[in-house]
Amino acid sequence: IFSPYSVINMKSDILLIEDMKKEYSKFKKLIEKSNNILLITHKGPDFDAFASCLILKNFIDTHYPHKNVVCKSRQSPTQKLPFMDQITISQVINTENEELVVILDAGGWDICIQKEDTIQITTAKIAVVDHHQTKGLNADVVINNQMSSTTEQILDFCMSVKGKKYVITQDISTLGQIGIVYDTGRFAYDNTTPQTYELMAKLRRVYALDLEDFEYKSTKFPSESLLAIKVYIQNLQIVGDMAYSYLNKSDINNLKLSKIGINSAQEFVRDNILRYIQGVHWGFVVKPSFTVENEWKVSFRSSKGYQEVASIAEALGGGGHQYASASKVIANDGDQAVKIILDTIAKLPKVVTSPTPVKTV
Numbered sequence: 001i002f003s004p005y006s007v008i009n010m011k012s013d014i015l016l017i018e019d020m021k022k023e024y025s026k027f028k029k030l031i032e033k034s035n036n037i038l039l040i041t042h043k044g045p046d047f048d049a050f051a052s053c054l055i056l057k058n059f060i061d062t063h064y065p066h067k068n069v070v071c072k073s074r075q076s077p078t079q080k081l082p083f084m085d086q087i088t089i090s091q092v093i094n095t096e097n098e099e100l101v102v103i104l105d106a107g108g109w110d111i112c113i114q115k116e117d118t119i120q121i122t123t124a125k126i127a128v129v130d131h132h133q134t135k136g137l138n139a140d141v142v143i144n145n146q147m148s149s150t151t152e153q154i155l156d157f158c159m160s161v162k163g164k165k166y167v168i169t170q171d172i173s174t175l176g177q178i179g180i181v182y183d184t185g186r187f188a189y190d191n192t193t194p195q196t197y198e199l200m201a202k203l204r205r206v207y208a209l210d211l212e213d214f215e216y217k218s219t220k221f222p223s224e225s226l227l228a229i230k231v232y233i234q235n236l237q238i239v240g241d242m243a244y245s246y247l248n249k250s251d252i253n254n255l256k257l258s259k260i261g262i263n264s265a266q267e268f269v270r271d272n273i274l275r276y277i278q279g280v281h282w283g284f285v286v287k288p289s290f291t292v293e294n295e296w297k298v299s300f301r302s303s304k305g306y307q308e309v310a311s312i313a314e315a316l317g318g319g320g321h322q323y324a325s326a327s328k329v330i331a332n333d334g335d336q337a338v339k340i341i342l343d344t345i346a347k348l349p350k351v352v353t354s355p356t357p358v359k360t361v
């Protein structure tokens with residue numbers, strides 16, 4: 001039942017494929033046995049999260065039309081996506097009558113729920129479909145072959161269990177390309193494999209998405225983020241080959257920085273400034289969570305071959321990829337969150353950068 005583009009000759013990979021086949025079979029049986037299915041993903045969903053959710057919903061709706069499938073999110077995509085009108089916008093995700101909960105693009109509850117949610121106490125079966133290295137909750141089924149994206153993982157599942165019966169339409173092709181391109185940095189990241197390119201070729205034979213237009217639209221940011229970007233740059237510190245930045249509560253209150261402005265600014269600094277300073281190869285950016293008092297979110301990034309930031313995030317209770325990870329920190333202010341992070345870094349043997357700031361930009 002395994003898809004043609006995933007054939008691998010290495011013996012260890014064959015064992016991995018056999019294990020994944022078993023998980024695919026278990027996941028398929030859970031779908032078949034469940035009448036009410038809830039699909040959720042992490043807070044602040046990116047394009048991979050939305051694409052994988054919508055592809056899976058379309059798969060179940062098409063092949064199991066009598067199932068009730070609900071895809072819940074707290075927000076809509078920032079670009080128009082196929083089937084996006086099928087996303088149920090819900091600020092609170094509570095347990096109801098679900099028989100199966102599928103968590104996509106996340107390894108566990110912690111990055112999916114807020115304190116007012118009750119979905120985490122559900123008695124339903126739990127399936128996790130993810131591609132991050134971090135181990136998640138002890139679910140009934142875990143599908144994670146650490147592919148380029150959850151979108152690739154879901155498409156592999158769909159093609160594997162249905163074979164020629166699974167038809168890749170223009171809408172599915174569009175979603176597939178968007179999810180993969182977004183989470184591979186347009187194939188620049190290490191998670192891109194030959195199988196990823198083969199799947200993209202298959203998708204683009206159905207429909208050639210304008211990747212330039214998608215990238216342009218997905219990198220736009222709101223004007224509210226400009227002032228927050230300025231503060232992040234003012235607070236930026238360089239320590240050896242590491243750089244980091246943060247916001248304090250006083251910055252946010254005095255300048256009346258908005259949630260959307262801070263979130264966009266953090267992403268911009270993380271992805272476009274942090275590792276582009278000469279001599280800097282890795283670092284982190286801190287922002288408030290906006291959902292839990294005194295909770296701060298830290299995003300780590302590293303250039304390939306430098307710091308494996310996943311180990312730092314895991315030491316703080318988070319996780320992610322080898323060179324792109326995140327975690328949460330409880331602190332009274334942003335600079336205190338930074339101190340906790342730096343103290344943690346100092347205790348890790350593989351981190352050689354001194355945690356003492358030597359330069360402020």
